[in-house]
Amino acid sequence: MGNPELRRNAMIRALSLTILLFSHLSVAAEGTPQATVEMKLQQVSEHVYYAMGQAGIATDNQGFISNAAAIISQQGVVMVDALGSPSLARSFLEKLRSITDKPVTRVIVTHYHADHIYGLQVFKEQGAEIIGPEGYRDYLEAPIAQQRLAERRQSLAPWVNEQTRLLPPDRVIGQDTRLDLGDVQLEISYLGTAHSEGDLSVLVQPDRVLISGDIIFEGRIPFTGGADTVHWLEVLEGLDQSRLKALIPGHGPAATNPQQTIGLTLRYLRFVRGKMTEAVKEMIPFDEAYEAIDWSDYSNLPAFEATNRRNVYGVYLSLEQEMMGE
Numbered sequence: 647m648g649n650p651e652l653r654r655n656a657m658i659r660a661l662s663l664t665i666l667l668f669s670h671l672s673v674a675a676e677g678t679p680q681a682t683v684e685m686k687l688q689q690v691s692e693h694v695y696y697a698m699g700q701a702g703i704a705t706d707n708q709g710f711i712s713n714a715a716a717i718i719s720q721q722g723v724v725m726v727d728a729l730g731s732p733s734l735a736r737s738f739l740e741k742l743r744s745i746t747d748k749p750v751t752r753v754i755v756t757h758y759h760a761d762h763i764y765g766l767q768v769f770k771e772q773g774a775e776i777i778g779p780e781g782y783r784d785y786l787e788a789p790i791a792q793q794r795l796a797e798r799r800q801s802l803a804p805w806v807n808e809q810t811r812l813l814p815p816d817r818v819i820g821q822d823t824r825l826d827l828g829d830v831q832l833e834i835s836y837l838g839t840a841h842s843e844g845d846l847s848v849l850v851q852p853d854r855v856l857i858s859g860d861i862i863f864e865g866r867i868p869f870t871g872g873a874d875t876v877h878w879l880e881v882l883e884g885l886d887q888s889r890l891k892a893l894i895p896g897h898g899p900a901a902t903n904p905q906q907t908i909g910l911t912l913r914y915l916r917f918v919r920g921k922m923t924e925a926v927k928e929m930i931p932f933d934e935a936y937e938a939i940d941w942s943d944y945s946n947l948p949a950f951e952a953t954n955r956r957n958v959y960g961v962y963l964s965l966e967q968e969m970m971g972e
Contacts, residue, residue, distance in 0.1 A: 679804045681733035683708045687741045688900070691853035693718050693830050695745065696894050697738055699729075701866040701948035704761055705801045710734050712761040715857050715894055716742055717850055720828035722751035725774070726848050726857045727896075728765035733805040735765025739772070750774045752825075754834065755815065756859025756896065757842035758785040760794050764806055766813045778815030779836060781844025786814055819846060837861060840878040841896075842871075854891040856904065864898025864907050866948040868914055870957040875915050875964065882912050914944060918961050926965045935962070 687695045696715040700707040709730035716738075717724040723746060729735050739750070753769045755762060755778040766776055785791055791812055798806040825832040833849040841860045848857040860869070861881055870878075885908065887893075893904040901907035925935035936958055944950055 679733050679807075681708055681710070681731065681737045681805055683710045683734075683737075685710065685734070685737050685741060687716070687738075687745065690715075690892050690894060690900050691850070691855050693853050694850055694855045694857075694892075694894070695742075696857075696900060697729075697741070698899055699761075699897065701898065703949050703952045704730070705798075708734070708805050709761065709764070709798070709802045712860075712897055713894060714738055714762075714765075716745075716750075717827075717830060717832065717848075718746050718748060719830035722748045722827075724825075724827065724832065725750055725753040725769055726894075727756055727762040727859070728753055728769060730761040731764050731802060731805040732768050732810055735768035738765070739768060752777055754832075754846065754848055755779070755782075756847065756857070757845045758782040758791075759842055759860065760798060762860075762896070763812070764795075764798070764810055767811055770813055775817060776813060776815045777817045777819060777834075779844030779846045780818050780820030781839060781842070782815060782818070784843035786812060837881050838877060839874045840881045841869075841873050845881075854889055855894065856890050856892075857894045858896060860896035862893070862895040862908055862911050864895045864901065864910060866897055867944060867950050867953045867957070868911050869949075869953055870915075870918075870960055872960060875919055875961055876968075879912070879915050879919070882908055882915075917943075918958055919965070922958060922962045922965050926962065926969055932959055932962050 685697050687697055689695050694715060694717055696713055698713050699711040702711050704711060712727065712730060714729045715726040717726065723742065729738060750769050750772050752775045753766060755776065757779060770776060795810065795812060799808065799810065819834055819836055821836050823834045825834065831851040833851060835847045837845040837847060845859055845861055847859055847861065850857065861878060887904045890904045892900055892902050893907050894900045895907060921939050936955065941954065944954065
């Protein structure tokens with residue numbers, strides 16, 4: 647049977663180790679729970695990889711509905727956007743480690759919306775500098791930022807939780823900027839207020855890959871929210887595509903035919919503005935105007951039911967303000 651005292655001590659040690667193990671697992675689950683959605687890093691060019699979120703609304707797919715990219719250079723890795731939860735950011739980082747052991751030195755945030763920023767803290771913990779657009783304060787310091795985070799702690803629990811926090815940029819960009827990373831150069835374009843209160847895009851050279859952020863959506867209805875659709879259209883119409891080999895949108899698959907990828911967002915914005923311009927000029931009530939429109943070109947796209955009416959109403963209100971100011 648053995649020594650009873652030794653058996654008792656061994657049982658106590660085993661029990662203590664079990665309690666300690668479950669304590670660590672509990673803290674890990676509370677702080678950074680593991681995302682279980684499928685995520686793949688796809689190579690777009692020599693230096694650029696990206697993960698594509700599922701087409702859908704913000705709370706689908708554990709919040710994995712937007713894209714993030716990694717640019718691997720001699721001087722380290724630069725992320726573009728950080729996904730919609732710390733859990734997703736950690737999944738991305740784990741995938742990245744199978745490709746390179748270089749540190750993530752910077753994260754460029756194309757714009758401050760929840761599905762692109764909730765993973766920032768993961769890269770900040772790695773020592774990365776956060777680079778964001780001028781205008782970020784209009785979102786981050788407004789009540790909507792905290793309200794949205796509180797809502798996502800419920801709708802995306804446990805992947806967004808009480809440990810998830812909002813981080814401002816360490817460096818703010820309000821003009822076109824070039825970053826030299828040795829074998830890679832990044833041309834960061836400040837686009838002003840277009841899709842959001844402040845938008846950036848990143849052109850990777852010599853790869854000629856444009857990472858556009860949410861000025862371009864592919865495969866789902868664009869989200870306009872409080873966007874300046876006039877300027878957004880101007881940005882898209884002025885985009886030089888002649889030197890691009892590939893384009894990674896904020897949502898949807900990367901493309902080697904940028905003109906085709908830009909087309910959905912352009913058509914949609916032009917269509918909505920055109921229809922709502924007619925309605926406002928004729929003083930047609932919104933509900934009546936909306937119901938009279940043929941949405942068949944867009945109604946089968948993901949996120950249409952959840953997003954379209956709100957998009958169009960926002961454009962209707964902005965056009966009323968535009969015309970009152972004339």
